[in-house]
Structures are given as structure tokens and as C-alpha cells.
Amino acid sequence: MNQLDSKFGDFGGMYVPELLIPAxxxxxxxxxxxxxxxxxxxxxxxxxxDYAGRPTAMTLTRNLVSNPKVKLYLKxxxxxxxGAHKTNxxxxxxxxxxxxxKTEVIAETGAGQHGTATALACALLGLKARxxxxxxxxxxxAPNVFRMRLMGAEVIPVHAGSGTLKDAVNExxxxxxxxxxxxxxxxxxxxxxxPFPHIVxxxxxMIGEETRAQIVEKEGRLPDAVVAxxxxxxNAIGMFAxxxxxxxxxxxxVEPAGKGLHTKEHGATICTGTKGILHGAYTYIMQDKQxxxxxxxxxxxxxxxxxxxxxxxxxxxxxRAEYVSVTDEEALNAFQLxxxxxxxxxxxxxxxxxxxxxNMADTAEDDTIIVVNLSGRGDKDLGHVxxxxxxxxxxxx
Amino acid sequence: xxRYKAMFARLDADNQGAFVPFVMLGDPDIDTSERIISQLxxxxxxxxxxxxxxxxxxxxxxxxxxxxxxxxxxHVTPDSCFSLLKRLRQRYPDTPIxxxxxxxxxxxxxIDNFYTQAKEAGVDSILIADVPLREATPFLEVAKSTxxxxxxxxxxxxxEETLSQIGEHSHGYTYxxxxxxxxxxxxxxxxxxxxxxxxxxxxxCAPPLLxxxxxxxxxxxxxIKAGAAGxxxxxATVNLIADNLDDINAxxxxxxxxxxxxxxxxxxx
Numbered sequence: 001m002n003q004l005d006s007k008f009g010d011f012g013g014m015y016v017p018e019l020l021i022p023a024x025x026x027x028x029x030x031x032x033x034x035x036x037x038x039x040x041x042x043x044x045x046x047x048x049x050d051y052a053g054r055p056t057a058m059t060l061t062r063n064l065v066s067n068p069k070v071k072l073y074l075k076x077x078x079x080x081x082x083g084a085h086k087t088n089x090x091x092x093x094x095x096x097x098x099x100x101x102k103t104e105v106i107a108e109t110g111a112g113q114h115g116t117a118t119a120l121a122c123a124l125l126g127l128k129a130r131x132x133x134x135x136x137x138x139x140x141x142a143p144n145v146f147r148m149r150l151m152g153a154e155v156i157p158v159h160a161g162s163g164t165l166k167d168a169v170n171e172x173x174x175x176x177x178x179x180x181x182x183x184x185x186x187x188x189x190x191x192x193x194x195p196f197p198h199i200v201x202x203x204x205x206m207i208g209e210e211t212r213a214q215i216v217e218k219e220g221r222l223p224d225a226v227v228a229x230x231x232x233x234x235n236a237i238g239m240f241a242x243x244x245x246x247x248x249x250x251x252x253x254v255e256p257a258g259k260g261l262h263t264k265e266h267g268a269t270i271c272t273g274t275k276g277i278l279h280g281a282y283t284y285i286m287q288d289k290q291x292x293x294x295x296x297x298x299x300x301x302x303x304x305x306x307x308x309x310x311x312x313x314x315x316x317x318x319x320r321a322e323y324v325s326v327t328d329e330e331a332l333n334a335f336q337l338x339x340x341x342x343x344x345x346x347x348x349x350x351x352x353x354x355x356x357x358x359n360m361a362d363t364a365e366d367d368t369i370i371v372v373n374l375s376g377r378g379d380k381d382l383g384h385v386x387x388x389x390x391x392x393x394x395x396x397x
Numbered sequence: 398x399x400r401y402k403a404m405f406a407r408l409d410a411d412n413q414g415a416f417v418p419f420v421m422l423g424d425p426d427i428d429t430s431e432r433i434i435s436q437l438x439x440x441x442x443x444x445x446x447x448x449x450x451x452x453x454x455x456x457x458x459x460x461x462x463x464x465x466x467x468x469x470x471x472h473v474t475p476d477s478c479f480s481l482l483k484r485l486r487q488r489y490p491d492t493p494i495x496x497x498x499x500x501x502x503x504x505x506x507x508i509d510n511f512y513t514q515a516k517e518a519g520v521d522s523i524l525i526a527d528v529p530l531r532e533a534t535p536f537l538e539v540a541k542s543t544x545x546x547x548x549x550x551x552x553x554x555x556x557e558e559t560l561s562q563i564g565e566h567s568h569g570y571t572y573x574x575x576x577x578x579x580x581x582x583x584x585x586x587x588x589x590x591x592x593x594x595x596x597x598x599x600x601x602c603a604p605p606l607l608x609x610x611x612x613x614x615x616x617x618x619x620x621i622k623a624g625a626a627g628x629x630x631x632x633a634t635v636n637l638i639a640d641n642l643d644d645i646n647a648x649x650x651x652x653x654x655x656x657x658x659x660x661x662x663x664x665x666x
Contacts, residue, residue, distance in 0.1 A: 001531070015500050017456045018529040018559070019552040019577060160462055166453060173455045178578030277501045277527070278453065290474050291505025292452040 084376030092203035111301030112144025114188030189232025193280030204238025256298035347376030415627025423473030458581030486519025564600030
């Protein structure tokens with residue numbers, strides 16, 4: 001049986017073939033052993049500091065917010081090596097892979113960000129990486145495919161199904177079913193079967209811990225709200241984890257509303273979703289009345305996933321965290337605004353969080369401190385945004 | 398009436414093992430599927446394992462995933478599958494019929510409702526590919542109250558704890574995995590699985606049927622010799638459907654020959 005609780009209320013669990021249970025148990029055990037092992041913690045911490053660049057900065061925006069009562073801070077995960085928060089937990093899981101005596105890593109990737117992070121960690125730690133990516137995504141994300149291959153990872157296009165992220169997850173799970181003895185499945189977000197949601201949260205929780213220390217140092221108090229985007233939900237749970245027991249801190253998760261919640265083209269699973277099982281967890285998912293999984297959509301590939309991490313489902317149900325949604329258009333506006341006003345180009349994912357934080361800032365009546373988790377940088381999105389805004393874009397909003 | 402018990406008793410008396418083909422309900426469409434399944438029984442299948450098409454079949458290889466996609470493209474739903482099952486049950490009152498599917502299809506209807514509908518359609522057992530023992534309690538409870546056998550999987554890496562729980566809860570038969578991985582003939586089963594079969598007997602598990610990677614009469618023979626009560630063949634059966642989609646007569650002929658050969662291999666020496 002599990003040593004850690006595999007569920008968050010009714011959510012989570014281990015809905016996988018019986019065959020994978022021993023591999024998940026082995027992972028849970030390795031994680032718990034590592035947690036108590038100072039040598040593991042020292043190696044993880046030193047990689048985070050000397051290789052990835054932690055702690056990341058916290059920046060008070062100067063020009064973005066017009067409401068004088070509001071201070072809007074950015075937690076700068078965009079400055080982390082690899083360009084996004086993902087490097088944190090990938091380093092942790094890569095170290096666990098070695099600890100379990102495994103030599104190969106399987107991963108899935110949508111836009112290629114988790115794949116790129118996995119590839120860099122495997123290059124660094126001498127692991128063999130094979131990364132499943134929907135065939136459509138391989139075409140759309142050529143630079144990231146090249147990055148992964150440059151760092152020695154094998155990228156395998158998945159043609160089955162719709163050829164996007166969920167099909168890549170399916171294929172990674174199939175590979176793992178056959179090869180769990182020598183390969184670790186390095187899941188990319190705080191979703192999937194237990195113990196992944198737990199492990200991914202713990203390997204990202206320094207985001208919130210640093211935020212707490214930095215804001216207390218600068219402001220002498222906790223923030224009123226922390227805001228983060230939610231696809232699978234890894235950067236958000238990393239930001240939330242250290243504040244869950246601080247009732248004065250509002251936790252706000254921002255889902256992708258795509259072309260609008262009234263259309264089928266969005267990825268706002270909690271805001272609109274129904275409960276069900278996908279990829280090993282009971283959570284909010286996008287499905288039809290029969291229980292067939294539906295395709296999600298977002299301008300931001302990193303939020304384009306038809307399920308969500310089970311702890312977010314739980315935090316939503318008990319009312320501890322609030323989940324809202326932001327459309328493609330609102331996110332694109334925030335993307336441009338941050339570039340223009342602060343000289344920072346955010347990832348389209350993080351632009352969703354920023355867009356909602358700006359709405360909060362506009363309506364705040366009391367002195368308010370908001371921290372947005374700027375989970376990644378936007379360089380990867382430039383090709384896509386150029387197509388949307390047009391080549392003759394002149395910067396006016 | 399327990400159709401699995403009756404079948405195993407009959408086969409024992411005849412000194413045979415069971416041959417159980419798997420196909421996807423509604424592959425490639427409901428009408429053709431009805432012909433296919435009828436052919437399998439007419440050709441000598443002892444029992445049937447039938448899938449309900451699902452969008453994200455993580456335990457299946459490319460062959461069965463393609464079968465799911467064909468059926469979904471024909472707008473097959475769990476309800477149209479249940480209607481088909483009812484018709485089959487009327488025509489074949491004694492053949493054990495098991496469902497093999499994914500959990501979200503059950504959750505979408507609600508566990509109670511799904512099992513009740515299955516029972517009313519004449520289904521004898523349900524195997525949910527992505528519900529391991531650890532998550533099985535609510536399903537086992539409903540299985541018991543509705544009188545459907547919950548089929549449990551014994552993987553090659555099963556711990557003693559898993560095997561003892563299978564012994565405690567299994568009805569109908571035990572699905573014995575021939576190897577790790579997903580369904581498909583690309584990798585053959587590692588038969589014989591004598592050691593695991595002996596353990597299953599020791600823990601008084603329901604009779605084991607060996608599945609995953611079974612495509613030849615020789616594998617059936619070996620499985621039964623090792624002590625399995627029979628063998629399940631999914632992808633090899635589904636391949637014959639996929640290979641003959643434009644000629645239904647050729648398809649049923651190929652299925653007839655295949656089932657004939659596989660069934661013949663179940664006779665014990």
C-alpha cells in the first residue's frame with residue numbers, strides 16, 4: 001500500500017494498469033528515501049543554485065499598474081535555466097531516476113518545453129532520453145524539436161489519435177508499461193497517477209518558499225494574493241504549496257479560456273469541466289457525455305491539456321483556491337503590455353496569469369500586494385505570436 | 398446461472414482449455430460487428446472478451462487502438478454497444494461474455510448505472526484496464542450487488558499481496574498477463590508462465606486465462622500445458638478484421654479459420 005496519501009479528497013488516485021503499480025510504488029519509495037537523505041538534498045539544491053540559477057529574482061513592476069494602491073510583483077521563473085520553472089522538477093526526477101538505478105527516461109511533451117527541460121537534465125546527468133511528441137506538435141514546434149535533439153534526446157512523433165499532448169502521454173505510458181524496469185517516466189506536470197502530483201509539487205515548492213521570503217523581506221508581510229496559470233498545474237502548485245495554510249493569502253489559478261468558454265475551443269477544465277478519469281487520476285477533465293475525452297485548445301501550448309492536477313481539483317472543491325479563466329486575446333494583450341511597459345517578454349502561459357492579475361489590480365480598493373508567477377519567458381512563443389499579430393506589427397496596443 | 402463456471406465444467410469434462418477471442422464492439426460499425434461476433438461463436442469460441450471503444454486506450458497497442466478509432470468514427474457509443482450485446486445474448490444464451498474497457502466510460506454513466514446496464518444486456522464480467530486492485534473497492538462492491546464478475550489482472554510482476562487479494566476477490570476468471578507492455582502481437586507472450594499459474598492456484602484465484610501477445614495455436618497449447626485454463630487472443634483477431642475491411646465475406650472466412658485453429662489447440666493430450 002501507499003505510504004503517502006494517494007488522494008486529495010476524492011481526487012487523484014492511481015488509475016493505471018495493475019502492471020504499473022510496482023513501478024509507481026518504487027517511485028514513491030525512492031522519493032521518500034531521497035527526501036530523508038541529506039546527500040540527495042544537497043545535490044538537488046546545488047544543481048538548482050549553480051546550474052539552474054536559483055533563487056530566481058522577484059521584480060516589482062514599475063509601469064504596468066496604474067492603481068496606486070496595488071503593488072504587483074513578478075516571481076521570475078522566466079530567468080531559470082531552460083527558460084521556465086520546469087527545470088526545477090525535472091532535475092529532481094532525473095536525480096530520482098539515477099537513485100532507482102535506471103538509465104533511461106521517457107517523457108511526453110506538448111510544445112516541447114518539458115521535453116527541452118528533460119533533455120537538458122538528461123544531458124547533464126548522463127541519462128538516455130526518449131521524448132514522445134504529437135506529430136502535429138513536432139511540425140509546429142520545430143525549434144524545440146531541434147533543441148531536444150541537440151542535447152541528445154530522441155524525439156518520437158506520435159501519429160495516433162489527434163497527434164497532440166494527450167496522445168503523447170498515452171504513448172509514454174505504453175512505453176513505460178513495457179520498459180519500467182530500466183526506464184523512468186518523467187511526467188511533466190503535477191497531474192497523472194500518484195505519486196506524480198505529490199512529487200512534482202514538492203520539487204516545485206521552492207517557488208512559493210522563495211516568494212514568501214522575498215516578499216517578507218521587501219514588504220514585511222505576506223502577499224494578499226498569488227496568481228499562476230494552470231494547464232496541468234505544476235507552476236501553480238509550486239507557487240501555492242507554501243501558502244495553502246495561510247488563509248490571508250488568496251490563491252488564484254488562471255485557466256486558458258481559448259476562444260471563449262462558450263466555444264469548444266478552450267482548456268479551462270476546472271471552470272467548465274466535469275469530473276472523470278484521465279491519465280491515471282480522478283480529476284476535472286474535458287469529455288463528452290459518453291466519457292470520451294475531448295480535445296482542449298489554447299493559444300498557449302503549455303496550457304493545452306484536457307485534465308488538471310488533482311490537487312487543484314481539490315483546492316477548487318473545498319474553496320481554498322479560486323480558478324478563473326482568461327481568453328487567448330486577453331493573454332496576448334498582457335503579453336504585449338509586459339514587453340512594452342517593463343521590458344520583459346513573458347511566456348503565453350504566464351501571460352494568462354498576468355492578464356487576470358491586471359484585472360485584479362484595476363478593481364482593488366484597498367492596499368494590495370499581488371505576486372504573479374511568471375513561469376516562463378516568451379522567446380519560444382515569438383514565431384507563433386508573429387503569425388497572430390502580423391509581420392508589420394509596429395508595437396501599438 | 399454462472400456461465401463461466403458452466404463453461405469451465407464443460408471444458409474440463411471434454412479435457413479442453415478455453416479459447417477466448419477479443420474484438421472491439423462496433424468495429425468497424427455495429428452491423429458488421431454483429432456479424433463478426435456471431436461468426437466467432439459459430440466457429441467455436443468458448444467465451445468472448447469485448448471492448449467498448451474509447452478515445453484514450455493507454456493499455457492497448459496500435460492494433461486495438463485502431464479498432465477503437467474505427468468504431469468511434471462510426472459513432473459507436475456505450476449505449477449502442479449495450480443494444481448489440483442484448484441481441485447477441487438472445488441468440489447465444491450460454492456463451493460467457495466479458496467486457497474489457499476503460500474506467501472513464503464507467504464513471505461517465507456512474508458505476509451503479511453502468512454495471513446494471515451491463516447486467517441487463519447479458520454481460521457476465523467486466524474488466525477495467527485502468528483500475529488496479531488498489532482502486533477497485535467501489536467497483537467490486539457494485540459488481541457484487543449487480544451479479545457481474547469483476548475480472549482482475551495478474552501481471553507477471555505481481556506481488557504476493559496482489560495475488561492474495563486476487564484470490565479473495567476474483568470471480569469468473571483471472572486475466573493472466575503473458576508479459577509486460579501493452580496489447581499487441583508485436584511482442585509474443587512469455588509462456589509458459591508456470592510459476593505464476595501455480596501461485597494463482599495456491600491463492601485460489603478464479604481460473605487463469607492467458608492474454609497479451611497470443612497469436613498462434615502453439616502459444617495456446619503451451620499456455621494450457623502450463624496450467625492456464627485457456628487463452629485470450631485480441632490483436633491477432635482484430636488484425637483479421639483490419640486486413641479485410643473491404644471484403645466482409647473474406648473477413649468472416651479468415652476469422653472462421655483462425656478460431657478453428659486456435660480452438661483445436663485447446664485440446665489437451
